[in-house]
Amino acid sequence: MTKEADVSREIKYQPEKYWDRLWAPGGHVAIVTSVDKEGRVNAASYATAVRIVHNPVQIAFTTSLKGHTRANILETNEFVVNLPSFERKILEAVRVVGLPFDKGVNELEKAGLTELPSQSVKPPRIEECSRHFECEVVWTKEWLGRMMVVGNVLAASVWADCINEKGYLLWDKIKPVAFAGAPYFDTFVAAYETMRAGMPYEGPEVEMGAASNRSYFEDI
Ligand SMILES: Cc1cc2nc3c(=O)[nH]c(=O)nc-3n(C[C@H](O)[C@H](O)[C@H](O)COP(=O)(O)O)c2cc1C
DSSP states (O other): OOOOOOTTOOOOOOOGGGHHHHTOOOSEEEEEEEEOTTOOEEEEEEEEEEEEETTTTEEEEEEESSSHHHHHHHHHOEEEEEEOOSOHHHHHHHHHHTSOOOTTOOHHHHTTOOEEOOSSSSSOEETTSSEEEEEEEEEEEEETTEEEEEEEEEEEEEOGGGBOTTSOBOHHHHOOOEEOSSSSSSEEEETTEEEEOOOOOOSHHHHHHHHHHHTTOTTO
16 A cells, blocks of 8 residues: 655755765764884774674775875785764864874874774774774775775774673663764764764864865855
8 A cells, every 4th residue: 555645744855965964874983093014003083984794794994095094004904993982072082083194193192092002903992992993904995086995803892891791782881973974074973962072182284174174065
C-alpha cells in the first residue's frame, strides 16, 4: 500500500556546498599522529576517520596532498588514529592541531597535548584522546587532489573506565564525536548536540586557517 505523503513536512533540496553537512556524522573526528624519517612527531586533525573493515580492523581517512601527514605516511608507512571525545577542551585542541604549522613543528606541543609511546609503531598516542589505533599502511590512493589512506590496526588502546568487561564502549563516558561538515573549522556533533569550540592558541596560523575557509564559506 502506498503511504500518503506527509503534507505537513517540507523537504528541501540543499545547495551542493551543504551536502557535506547533510551527511554528518560521516565518521569519527580524529587526530592522526605520524613521524618523518628523522622521527619528528607530526599531528593533524581529520574530520572523517572510518572503520572500513571489521576483521582485521582497518581504518581509512583522506588527506590533502600538501600536508606533512601525507609525506610522513609515505615515508614511514605508520600512523596512529587518536579519537577525541565530545568535550570542549580536547575539541579546542583538535582545532589547534588542524592549523597550518611549518614542517617539523610538533602540533601536540602547540595544543598542550601529552604524547604516550605506542606499542607497535613509532608515532605516539595522545593521552587526552580516549581511543588510539596504531596502524601500518595497507594502501594509499590519490584522486581529486587528495590521498586516501587505509591502515591495518596493529594495537588499540582505550581509557579503561570507558569500556565494559566485553570491550563494548560505555557511550555516555566515551562521548564519540563527529564533524558537522565542511568547512574544517569549529563545529562538531554528538548525538543531537552541536558545539562550536574556541581557539585557545594565538599565532599567525589562526588567521591563515580562517582566511582559507572564508574564501569559500562566508558563514563560518
Ligand atoms: C576539525 C578539522 C577537521 C579536518 N579534517 C581534515 C580532513 O579530513 N582532511 C584533511 O586533509 N585536512 C583536514 N583538516 C585540516 C588539517 O588538519 C590541516 O590542513 C593540517 O594543517 C594538516 O597538517 P599536516 O600538514 O601536519 O598534515 C581538518 C582540520 C580541522 C580543524
